[in-house]
Amino acid sequence: MVSKVGESDSQRRTGGQIPGAPASPAFTITAAEPSAIPVLVAVPHAGRVYPSGLLREMRHPESVSLRLEDRYVDRLGEEIAARTGASLLMAHAPRAMIDLNRAPEDIDWEMFERSARPERNGEMPSRRVLSGLGLIPRRLPGLGELWRSRHARQDLTARVDGIHAPYHDALAEQLAILRERWGAALLLDLHSMPPLPNRFGVTGAQYVVGDRFGVTCHGSVIATAFAHFAEHGLPAAHNRPYAGGYVLERHAQPQRGLHAFQLEIDRSCYLDANLSEPGEGLPRVVDVLVAMVQRLAAVVADLGQAAGGREWPLAAE
Numbered sequence: 001m002v003s004k005v006g007e008s009d010s011q012r013r014t015g016g017q018i019p020g021a022p023a024s025p026a027f028t029i030t031a032a033e034p035s036a037i038p039v040l041v042a043v044p045h046a047g048r049v050y051p052s053g054l055l056r057e058m059r060h061p062e063s064v065s066l067r068l069e070d071r072y073v074d075r076l077g078e079e080i081a082a083r084t085g086a087s088l089l090m091a092h093a094p095r096a097m098i099d100l101n102r103a104p105e106d107i108d109w110e111m112f113e114r115s116a117r118p119e120r121n122g123e124m125p126s127r128r129v130l131s132g133l134g135l136i137p138r139r140l141p142g143l144g145e146l147w148r149s150r151h152a153r154q155d156l157t158a159r160v161d162g163i164h165a166p167y168h169d170a171l172a173e174q175l176a177i178l179r180e181r182w183g184a185a186l187l188l189d190l191h192s193m194p195p196l197p198n199r200f201g202v203t204g205a206q207y208v209v210g211d212r213f214g215v216t217c218h219g220s221v222i223a224t225a226f227a228h229f230a231e232h233g234l235p236a237a238h239n240r241p242y243a244g245g246y247v248l249e250r251h252a253q254p255q256r257g258l259h260a261f262q263l264e265i266d267r268s269c270y271l272d273a274n275l276s277e278p279g280e281g282l283p284r285v286v287d288v289l290v291a292m293v294q295r296l297a298a299v300v301a302d303l304g305q306a307a308g309g310r311e312w313p314l315a316a317e
Helices: 052-057 061-068 073-084 153-182 219-231 246-251 282-307
Strands: 002-004 012-015 027-030 039-043 087-091 185-193 207-210 236-238 258-266
Touching: 012 153, 027 153, 039 073, 039 153, 039 282, 073 087, 073 185, 073 282, 087 153, 153 185, 153 246, 153 282, 185 246, 185 282, 207 219, 219 236, 219 258, 219 282, 246 258, 258 282
Parallel strands: 039 087, 039 185, 185 258, 207 236
Antiparallel strands: 002 012, 012 027, 027 087, 207 258
């Protein structure tokens, strides 16, 4: 369920509910009507609303939250939306509670009480589950197990019903609204990453553009993004080491005018030396992203006009 926030602010709405924090919505949508540009910025991993019960169950709450969060990417998203007119979908639920970039099926049932586990019938866990970063994160390198005890089935149900399902419903709805107006829409799924190592004397990429290896976005959009980074002298990589996850898999349909890519930003570019608080580089990163979104908006608008309401072909005929 999505509700408006106040009569005076019809452009900002909340949705979902964080279990254990009844006064806290799971996410916020900020969108002008009609939209100014055909771009939706989504920030799924920057939520910092930690219910007290969740913190009690975590083994290393401060370390885990810092490692799992896309720290202060919400600040970047807010600035982009304010300066470009892009729509904004901001998650407030923390990734430690549920990962919005994972499928509902990406569950590590070994984390749950034995009575809660379904019959597996020989089905193998997904790669994401095996890594320890499934729908509910289980472990992290250097920290090990994240939780003091096993979860109950009702915990999972409350998180899926209160956070995951309404978030993705809202995302799909906002993209549909943009496509209806512009003929095409772009989802910019905004994330952050630890600094990448330098290899062979080459500076690690500060930005990684992921489009599931060409599946989720028209090539002209990706080319525009890379041209933008090159013009600013910023090292960027394509799909490696991050190609995008469930958000792109579920919502991108470029043949129907729904384009999407994931953008990972090196945290050292906008955070302090400890990678924990906003740093001096934040304004420059905002300027770079604002200019990029403005360029991408023009490209997507052209795609929508060229499509004329017709579906894009899946492949050359």
